[in-house]
Amino acid sequence: MESVPVRCPACRREHAYITPVYPCPCGSPTAPPLMRGAPPALITHRTWNDDWVSVRCHSCGRRDQWPHPELCCPCGAVLRIPVRPVAAHGTTPPPTGAGSPGPSHIPLPRTAAHPRPSFRPLVIRTARDAVDTAALYLRWLGFSDVIQPQVRPGARIDLRAAGIVAQVDATTRPTALRDVECLWLNALNTSVSSVLFSLAGYTDEARSRADGLAIPLFVLDLTGTPQPVNGPADELISVGPGQRGPVA
Missing domain, CATH: 3.40.1350.10 (Trna Endonuclease; Chain: A, domain 1)
Structure with missing residues (x-):
């Protein structure tokens, strides 16, 4: 798993962020490629496009939408970790407006009192x-x-x-x-x-x-x-x- 240093822009605290790994339908572990050295974004407003990121599986080449990596700082700030665009791997990003429609509600910032680790999903077959x-x-x-x-x-x-x-x-x-x-x-x-x-x-x-x-x-x-x-x-x-x- 890839780990990158992340500094919270709100409190300046340093974190070691580990990339979440998801199972591709082909069975291979897939992770969003993080941009080392790029500062995280402080999340104050959520949109569907910002909450998802295109990720290409290195084993089968399949491109899927995965949750954009985030980090909850103990100071209460929620940070979006920069990810390299899928085009950097030789594919073309989806056209503007393509993909799943956004939710009809406006997501609230995730401000849980105690930061949670990344959720580890389980592939659903049954x-x-x-x-x-x-x-x-x-x-x-x-x-x-x-x-x-x-x-x-x-x-x-x-x-x-x-x-x-x-x-x-x-x-x-x-x-x-x-x-x-x-x-x-x-x-x-x-x-x-x-x-x-x-x-x-x-x-x-x-x-x-x-x-x-x-x-x-x-x-x-x-x-x-x-x-x-x-x-x-x-x-x-x-x-x-x-x-x-x-x-x-």
């Missing part, structure tokens, strides 16, 4: 992999006591932890309004919060209802990197467990 990835992500967020029931209960709860229940929709259809409302009712009955992960995204009605109920929604891609798709999800990333509001 429905069980999707549940395992969601469990890993919840532990990364700070839910250390995540339990995965061996048999999925009738309530369709896939994961449990102190103060939260989670559902993982690994089907090929967008998660519907009924799924959001059922999850909320299950959480309400036990006075805990809830979170939902989906492989195929969400219907407009489900997104709207989840926003009203303050349910964090995440989309799982096959590389195993959950992405927040609404404000409550951004809040959960920012503050972690134990600091969100009570169940509505």
Whole structure:
């Protein structure tokens, strides 16, 4: 793994940043190529294009979009680590406007009280992999006591932890309004919060209802990197467990 020195522009603290490594679909480890000597950018506003970077696999040549490397300084600043553009490896960058559309919500700065290491994704090949990835992500967020029931209960709860229940929709259809409302009712009955992960995204009605109920929604891609798709999800990333509001 590549390591580069990074100086926080806010507090001038020095860090040794290790490049996050992701598994390419071909199976080879892939990492964004960092620009040594380039100063990091202080993140004060997020956009879809800035949050993602094109990375080319050196084994198969495949180009994919990966999360732009970031570092949370103990002073509270969130830093974006400069990455060499994919064109530097002999390929052409995608045209402006190409790729996935940006999220309909505005992501919040990730200002967790305690900086987290980079999330290590798990490639999703089966429905069980999707549940395992969601469990890993919840532990990364700070839910250390995540339990995965061996048999999925009738309530369709896939994961449990102190103060939260989670559902993982690994089907090929967008998660519907009924799924959001059922999850909320299950959480309400036990006075805990809830979170939902989906492989195929969400219907407009489900997104709207989840926003009203303050349910964090995440989309799982096959590389195993959950992405927040609404404000409550951004809040959960920012503050972690134990600091969100009570169940509505």
